[in-house]
Amino acid sequence: MTDFDAIVVGSGMSGGWAAKELTEQGLKVLVLERGPEIRPERDYVDQLPPWQQKNLDRISQEEIEQHYYRQYPGVAYAVKESNKHFWVKDDEHPYETAPDTRYDWLRGYHTGGRSIMWSRQSYRMGPQDFTANKEDGIAIDWPVRYDEIAPWYDYVEQFAGIAGNRDGLSQLPDGQFQPGFELTCAEREFKARVEQAFPGRNVIQARVAHLTAATQEQRDLGRSNCQLRNRCHFGCVYRAYFSSLHATLPAAERTGNLTMMHNAIVQSLEYDETSNRVTGVRVIDAVSNEHSTIRARLVFLNASAIASAMILLQSRSEAFPNGLANRSDQVGRNLMDHVSGASASGLIHGFENRSVYGRRPGGIYIPRYANITERDKPYKRGFGYQGGATPLGNAGGNMAGIGRAFKEAHSAPGPWRVNIGAFGEQLPNPDNRVTLHPTKTDKWGNPQALFDVSYGENEHVMLEEARKDAVAMLEAAGCTDIVSNPVNLTAPGNRIHEMGSCRMGSDPDSSVLNNYCQTHDVPNLFITDGSFMTSAACQNPSLTYMAFTARAARHALNLLHDNQL
Amino acid sequence: MTTRREVLQGLIVSVGGASLLSACGGTANITPSTRNELRFYSPEEFAFIDRISDLIIPSTETPGASDVNVAGYVDALMSEWANTSTQRRFRMELAEMRRLLGEDFLGLTVDEASQRLAEFDAAAFDRRPPRYGGYRSLKQLITQAYFASEAGALQEQGWVAVPGRWDPCVEV
Structure with a gap:
């Protein structure tokens, strides 16, 4: 019983x-x-x-x-x-x-x-991810292929609510999306320049589990659309993000x-x-x-x-x-995690009289290109970048000046900064x-x-390359004041x-x-x-x-x- | 594309909403110290912090740091947030700052004090790496405390509790 x-x-x-x-x-x-x-x-x-x-x-x-x-x-x-x-x-x-x-x-x-x-952040795995172990001769083969899981991605996306753009990338398949959060003007510029300089790379909207066009099923559960507050780590009375x-x-x-x-x-x-x-x-x-x-x-x-x-x-x-x-x-x-610790940021110019309204829950994503559209890498697998290009805004006091000018500078949009940071694949190791x-x-x-x-050799080599790639993309986008600290791998587990x-x-x-x-x-x-x-x-x-x-x-x-x- | 006018109209509506929210939300979770009931700083230290906070963020069309008792907030932070080693460091660095700005600093006119602090501030930021770390730390606390105040967030910064929509490119 x-x-x-x-x-x-x-x-x-x-x-x-x-x-x-x-x-x-x-x-x-x-x-x-x-x-x-x-x-x-x-x-x-x-x-x-x-x-x-x-x-x-x-x-x-x-x-x-x-x-x-x-x-x-x-x-x-x-x-x-x-x-x-x-x-x-x-x-x-x-x-x-x-x-x-x-x-x-x-x-x-x-x-x-x-x-x-x-x-x-909500992304599908792509066909290459399910065959990677087999092709590389690492660990064991997945017993599942992308086509078998694709309808289940459709199923959970429709219920959960994923905001994103259909980008038509084979390595990061599109899903059942609600309208995404559009790129900022600086991100559009960054995208154009990066994609021109690196034809195998793409800059897309982050895909995030937020409602932007809540369905009847979602409303029946008491959920409503994202209100652009970016208070998600504190809960959400609108129940706009999936949990x-x-x-x-x-x-x-x-x-x-x-x-x-x-x-x-x-x-x-x-x-x-x-x-x-x-x-x-x-x-x-x-x-x-x-x-x-x-x-x-x-x-x-x-x-x-x-x-x-x-x-x-x-x-x-x-x-x-x-x-x-x-x-x-x-x-x-x-036991695996993703590995970060390679990033770059820089100022992007031409948007001084522009700002944004609202605090969106995700920025840009640069899907993996290493060993997909670009070959001959000194490492296996690859990484995606998360980031964004937004006005610097409130510097929290860490800037020169006193008086009215200093006070008002904190409410001005300020220069725009691009930042991107890598999330890399960790190889399985028994x-x-x-x-x-x-x-x-x-x-x-x-x-x-x-x-x-x-972490093994592959993660270390890969993140060094990810840092160089990040700087190269910011340079190609015409950024100045580029800052990219030496690679410092996140501790295993840190990406949760x-x-x-x-x-x-x-x-x-x-x-x-x-x-x-x-x-x-x-x-x-x-x-x-x-x-x-x-x-x-x-x-x-x-x-x-x-x-x-x-x-x-x-x-x-x-x-x-x-x-x- | 949204114009600045529309953005401001959006702000006005949302600000009203935020005020309503605060009216329902009860008392603040932090109680800034008052001049007469300090929890960490001495009255002399407090007077100094009050002075420089109001020089850094003066009253303009919106309230300044003194108006919203930023020095009292910093005193509360030292008493409630900082551990003993942070407390010791802030106190030591404050003494150094007072020495560098001169014994007569509190007695100066606003213009005189402002000029002296501006020079000191410039020196703190004009090198790599910047120096006067104690001043820069305190300046950050002052600034953050100011923009965390109701007047700083709503009136000066136009903070909106519930933007409700995303506009990725606004003319300003």
């Missing part, structure tokens, strides 16, 4: 999708969220005007030293006094790193997980089939050797410390690439002494892994994560794109998941967070998690109907 048809572990970007798809097809679904509940009307702070923010919205320095010593340095642009409750306190959620390595594990535990705080809290969880809720449980930390999965099935989930109440086991016919792990792997590693049995569904020994390995710390535990008695992740810890593949001996994100070893166990990624590509990955989750849920439902689970 089971308590639910399905349990979804995690309510974030992918867990919300699993909950939506499974409940809409009639399953009774329990979503376990390890953190407390977020209620927008109570917990969002996006409507605070500057004069109601405390201390210039800076977290006090003592509090950073005490509670946010990893979160704040990792993501200072988004962790503020008013929204610090969206981020974990490091002293309450410790982890370890191998000697001479650093790992930035940046996260929030609450309803919607990091879909509350993400930066909303589990704005979209998928409300959709699941209205079916009447959803049960949400907060403060529910999953310790491990219960496994029955006779049937070779997961039978339940062992849960610790984060507040009362009570332990319980909840049973279901189907389990989706959506706890993040790190936490899902750790849950498997903690689920040991005679049949799986190295962790559940880990006969391949690949659980926790091949030695880059998360394991359970042999002795250290957290306050609930669960093993702490132990990270051992380093955790991927690859339970990779998919055709061979159960070398992969954890099959082509539907179903574990090879245990048929009723699916993992559809970033764990499944066989390679990282260089695009921001959330949209891909959504598409694979929706597809996996449909597959699981089909198997359930056929009594194969």
